[in-house]
Amino acid sequence: MKNEVQIKGKFHYRLIGWKYSNWVRALLFLLLALLFYGSLYTKLVPQVYDIQLGAISEKTIYAPRQIENAVATEQAKEDAAKRVQPVYQVVNLRNDALIDAIFDRLLLINSDEEVKFDDKVSIYRRVIPQLISDLESESIKSLQASGQYNDQLMEQISQGLTEQQYKLPEEAYFKLPRLTKEDLAAMLPVTKDIVSKLMNDQILDAQPARAKVAELVNTSPLTKNTTREMVTEIARAVITPNKFYDQKGTDDARGQARESVKPVFINKNEVLVNEGDVITEEIYARLDTLELLKDKANHLPQLGLVILSILLSFVMVMFVKQSVLPIQYNNSQLVMLLLIFIINTAAMKIISLGQNLDYPHIGYLAPTALGSVLIAILLDAPIAFISSVLFSLMASIIFNTEHVQLFDFRYGLVSLVICFSAVFAIQRASQRATILKAGLMISFFSMLTITSVMLLEDQWTQKDALFSLSFAAAGGLLTAVFVIGLLPFFEAAFGILSPLKLVELSNPNHPLLRKLLTETPGTYHHSVMVGNLSEAAAESIGADGLLCRVGSYYHDVGKTKRPSYFIENQTNIENPHDRIDPNLSKSIIIAHPRDGVEMLKEFKMPKPIRDIAEQHHGTTLLHYFYHKAVKQAEEEGSDKEYREEDFRYPGPKAQSKEAAIVGIADSVEAAVRSLRNPTLEQIDSMVHKIIKSRLDDGQFNECDLTLKELDTIAKTLNETLLGIFHSRIEYPSELAPKKAN
Incomplete structure (x- = not known):
């Protein structure tokens, strides 16, 4: 970093004071860190x-x-769980197989005549309940083997079958042995039909289903009372519950109901x-x-915010340090950068207040790209890009309403896209209308990015989409309006000569240019030619070509005070210098830079333009009038001695590359114009001679032009002059005598 730039020579400037103070510079970066801290404090550190x-x-x-709201959320979950109905499972217990087993045993025992009646009664009293129990056990084992039912449910099934098991009345055991083969054959289909009808329903309690058996038996084709009674009893014994309470299923359903309940929130700014x-x-x-x-209170968020603020400020420190612009050492430009950050942050904070009015998407209205555009126009594109990243990071915090995370990526992404697109759109801005075009581009890319985010999230409503896109469209136009309004303030307050301002100053309708054209047409034409030469030369070495061109237009405006004393305006008139003393001629000639600066100040022209007008001649020697004075003294026999210092321009020497380039182009254009039929060799020789003469004279000692850049300037001037004087140049081949045939 340059702490002090010393300028050597009779007229010199010493860059001192607050503009180049390291302490002031450190203070400004500290203020930038405080800006980050203050703007993000309310979002990241809760009030206690x-x-x-x-x-x-x-x-x-x-x-x-x-x-x-944990209490309200828990209550909502309990209410949801209570609304869940108990879960039941319906199972198939193979009742048909039980009927077949009972009737097979009845047919077998009743057909055995060797078994006595009393023995048959005893057998039925023991066997039939055992058949029912065994088949129910087999059914339970089959259900367990299937793996479809949990252990708790299997216990419920086993318990339900046991508790609701039907016991045949004692008299039934005495009637069963009397059933004939024909009776059993008639009873079997009727029993199966009745049981099937009743078991098709979901039976939680078997008693109501068993009560319906008698009615169905009465409508059956059976005619004997005994067969009807036995069918009724056997059907009742076979009918069992098939619907059982599933405790685990119920708990799972209630658990799912609890999980499906959305948390009850206390919204931001709701009264606690x-x-x-x-x-x-x-x-x-x-x-x-x-x-x-x-x-x-937890003080860790404050510490985290302090560290974050320092890191963000440190990023700017490093990028400013790497810049090749005066902001690297000029604190006034750093003040301007800080002011832009303050304005941009204030705009975002003001817009964020609207989020309290049930407009959650109003953050898209914020002119986040305002700072990036101003920095790109007034300072430098690389600094604008890194500032865009910082603005986007701040936007993702300032407009974060959900607080699920520290940053809301949606606002950060949209801000980053529009800031970058704005910088790309405005880099080569040459008219105020370009700013409006940049605003339209901001609107377009903002809407495009928001659409992308909404489609990716797939959780947006038509209302959200309408508000978001409307705010985005308005945000771009708002940015353009603010930039157009603030740009003149920064240009005037900090003496910044933006490309837009330069293009405005190049308008031929400017009063000074009109005066130059009408009163000194030769000087006007000379200035335009110098502008073309200097612009090309400046751009070849990376200097500000537009500043050189516009500065060239005004560099000789001081000649309008005494136009006839300058050769380019002496058309068909006598040269007045032929009749006056060389000292007076010298005074008139060297006065035009000073006169030009005074006129430029009167019209409030920016300082870089005034500097070019004041410095383009540096402290060069007026060779013609110096030698004329010396020769005149010799002819008159005067012993008066003339020093070269008395016939030099007062300076100062060129302090910038642009002023030096305009000075070279000014001399080159005048010298080449004096050649009647210039050749390529003459132009090249003239350009190198002028540059070498100024270099040897020390005219470049106070600007940072290098020898390599001077060589590039010479080549560019040769190429440009070749295009300008192409029709007048005599090529060597044309000058050579023709050979005789």
């Missing part, structure tokens, strides 16, 4: 209150961010406690969760 449990609140406290309310345990716990209690 001195509140005690059971005390009365002295103020109304609002939620600084959205927070889950009103003034005068008693601080209950619930309210106290809620304030504690939000870290709003002073005695339990």
Whole structure:
């Protein structure tokens, strides 16, 4: 970093004071860090209150961010679980197989004549309940083997079958042995039909289903009372519950119901406690969760914000340090950068207040790209790009309303896209209308990015889309309006000569240019030619070509005070210098830079333009009038001695590359114009001679032009002059005598 730039020579400037003070520079970067800290504090560090449990609140406290209402959420989950109906499972217990087994046993025993009646009664009293129990056990084992039912449900099935098992009345055992083969054959289909009909329904309690058996038997084709009675009893014994309470299924369903309940939130800026309310345990716990209690305040967020602010400021320090522009050492430009950050941040903070009015997407209206555009126009594109990253990071925090994370990527992404697109659009701006075009581009890319985000999230509503895109479209236009309004302020306050301002100054209708054209047409034409030469030369070495061109237009405006004393304006008139003393001629000639500066000040022209007018001759020697004075003294026999210092321009020497280039182009154009039929060799020789003469004379000692750049300038001037004087140049081949045939 340059702490001090010393200028050697009779007229020199010493760049000192606050503009080049390291302490001031450190203070400005500290202020930038404080800006980051202050603008992000309310979003990242919650406010705390001195509140005690059971005390009365002295103020109304609002939620600084959205927070889950744990009590309300838990109550909602309980309500959802209570609304879930018990879960039951319907199972197939193979009742048809049980009927077949009973009737097979009846047919077998009743057909055995060797078995006595009493023995048959005893057998039925023992065998039939055993058949029912065995088949139910087999059914349970089959269900367990299938793996479809959990252990709790299997216990419920086993318990339900046991508790609701039907016991045949004692008299039935005495009637069963009397059933004939024909009776059993008639009873079997009727029994199966009745059981099938009843078991098709879901039976939680078997008793109501068993009560319906008698009615169905009465409508059957059976005619004997005994067969009807036995079918009724056997059907009742076979009918079992097939619908069982599933405790695990019920618990799972209730658990799913609890999980499906969305958390109940206390929204941002919703009242947590009103003034005068008693601080209950619930309210106290809620304030504690939000870290709003002073005695339990967490200071880690403040430390984190301090570190973040320092890091963001450090990023700017490094990029400014690497810049090749005067901001590297000029604190006034750093002040301008800080002011742009303040304005841009203030605009975002003001827009963010609208998020409290139920417009959650109003952040897209913020002119986030305002700072990037101003920096790109007034300073440098690389600094504008890194500033865009910082602005985007700040936007993702300032417009973050959900507080799920520290940053809302949607606003950060949109801000980054529009800032970058704005810098690309405005880099080569040459008219104020370009700013409006950049604003339209900001609107377009903002809407495009928002559309992309909405499609990726797939959680947007038509209302959200309409508001977001409308705010985005308006945000681009708002940015353009602010840039157009603020740009003249920065240009005037900091003496910044932006490309837009330069293009305006190049308008031939400017009063000074009109004066130059009407009063000194020769000088005007000379200035235009110098402008073309200097612009090409400046751009060849990376200097400001537009500044050189516009500066050239005004560099000789001081000649309008005495136009006839300058050779380019002496058309068909006598040269007045032939009749006056060389000292007077010298005074008139060297006065035109000073006169030009005074005129430029009168019209409030920017300092870089005035500097070019003042410095383009540097301290060069007026060779013609010096030698004329010396020769005149010799002819008159005068012993008066003339020094070269008396016939030099007062300076100062060129302080910038642009002023030096305009000075070279000025001399080159005048010298080449004096040649009647210039050749390529003459032009090349003239250009190198003028540059070498100025170099040997020390005219480039106070600007940072290198020898390599001077060589590039010479080549560019040769190429440009070749295009300008192409029709007048005599080529060597044309000058050579023709050979005789």
